Amino acid sequence: MARALINVPAKAKKGEIIEIKTMLSHPMETGFRPSDDGKLVPRNIIKRFVCTYDGEAVFSADLFPAISANPFLSFTLVATNSGVITFSWTDDNGQTQVQTAKIEVA
Amino acid sequence: MILRALWILPACAMLLAVAIAHAEIPAQERKSGAEFMSPQTQAMQADDASNPGMLAVLDGEAAWNEKAGAANKACADCHGAAEQSMKGVSARYPAFNAATSQPIDVAGQVNQCRAERQQAQPLRAESRELLALTTYIGLQSRGMPVAPPDDERLTPFRERGKALFNQRLGQLNFSCAHCHEDNWGRKLGSAPIPQAHANAYPIYRLEWQDVGSLQRRLRNCMSGVRAAPYSYGSLEFIELELFLAERARGMAVETPGVRP
Numbered sequence A: 001m002a003r004a005l006i007n008v009p010a011k012a013k014k015g016e017i018i019e020i021k022t023m024l025s026h027p028m029e030t031g032f033r034p035s036d037d038g039k040l041v042p043r044n045i046i047k048r049f050v051c052t053y054d055g056e057a058v059f060s061a062d063l064f065p066a067i068s069a070n071p072f073l074s075f076t077l078v079a080t081n082s083g084v085i086t087f088s089w090t091d092d093n094g095q096t097q098v099q100t101a102k103i104e105v106a
Numbered sequence B: 001m002i003l004r005a006l007w008i009l010p011a012c013a014m015l016l017a018v019a020i021a022h023a024e025i026p027a028q029e030r031k032s033g034a035e036f037m038s039p040q041t042q043a044m045q046a047d048d049a050s051n052p053g054m055l056a057v058l059d060g061e062a063a064w065n066e067k068a069g070a071a072n073k074a075c076a077d078c079h080g081a082a083e084q085s086m087k088g089v090s091a092r093y094p095a096f097n098a099a100t101s102q103p104i105d106v107a108g109q110v111n112q113c114r115a116e117r118q119q120a121q122p123l124r125a126e127s128r129e130l131l132a133l134t135t136y137i138g139l140q141s142r143g144m145p146v147a148p149p150d151d152e153r154l155t156p157f158r159e160r161g162k163a164l165f166n167q168r169l170g171q172l173n174f175s176c177a178h179c180h181e182d183n184w185g186r187k188l189g190s191a192p193i194p195q196a197h198a199n200a201y202p203i204y205r206l207e208w209q210d211v212g213s214l215q216r217r218l219r220n221c222m223s224g225v226r227a228a229p230y231s232y233g234s235l236e237f238i239e240l241e242l243f244l245a246e247r248a249r250g251m252a253v254e255t256p257g258v259r260p
Helices: B002-017 B039-046 B053-064 B075-079 B106-117 B128-139 B152-166 B176-180 B214-224 B235-247
Strands: A004-007 A017-024 A046-053 A056-062 A072-078 A083-091 A096-105 B095-097 B102-104 B203-205 B210-212 B257-259
Touching: A004 A083, A004 A096, A004 B053, A017 A046, A017 A083, A046 A072, A056 A072, B039 B257, B053 B075, B053 B128, B053 B203, B075 B106, B095 B106, B095 B152, B102 B106, B102 B152, B102 B235, B106 B128, B128 B210, B152 B176, B152 B235, B214 B235
Parallel strands: B203 B257
Antiparallel strands: A004 A017, A017 A072, A046 A056, A046 A083, A083 A096, B095 B102, B203 B210
16 A cells, blocks of 8 residues: 555644645656656556545545656645544546544544 | 756866866865755755655555565564664664675665575665665664764775765766865756765655665766766765765764755
């Protein structure tokens, strides 16, 4: 499984704006790069990223071939209640990687 | 590719500007390569949540704990927690290897343990797993001063590394010192010329979109002056690494560095 770095504050106050940082280990193959044998490496990029907060989608992004390897996405959320934040990345091969983080809101 | 072409013009101009003897960089003027980067790239290196080299660290931690080879042993089975056993190791390597009577760098030592202690296939140079392990080991020295050992068996090798550093190379006929001692702080195309300190390796290089070793960086410099690069793991590279470590003595280890 590919690795992901996720930064979510463990605790927040209700109504606080929190910064989320995510980075997924992924080559983001453009489909234009030849390998050592001269053949093109098939395109394989992350196409879609979705973040849900207690089951509700709160942030999503479509990604395209010019985006670097190991895509880094940072965004903000309003801390509304304690719960689970889920991150999912889906690539060209239809594989989805899911990671979760817990947040405690007081 | 574009970068390589861009090297030629300023390189020709520099030919006229370079002095014959190289001025070694005084201790108080030494600067890490990070200081030549944009504030954005510096921030990327400084924050573990945005430093892509940390992904290699996670891979390295997993590899450290994975059993391998006929011995069916993990690095952790012999070395325990890397936070203790590997603390300071990268800061003092390359070291003298008594078994081969030659200096060895961290990657070489990892592969020696792979082959002899785990009885497994050595890891390929620049392979994901080898870089993951060397980056993970390097992180355990982060913040510590570069401290090459006072081992006189290393001296002749280090001296040869110094000679290689000052030797003209390639079709453009530059030595490492021409760029990194006489012209650091100036620009080559759009790239600032750093002082060539090796205190942040392995690095995540944005141009590579990946982590890479010091030797990969040095191979880039060599092909930049159109010299045939030494091969990975060659004695020449280890000798250069020894000299670079001495030149960076006392500077803080930054592994994993980020470079443009």
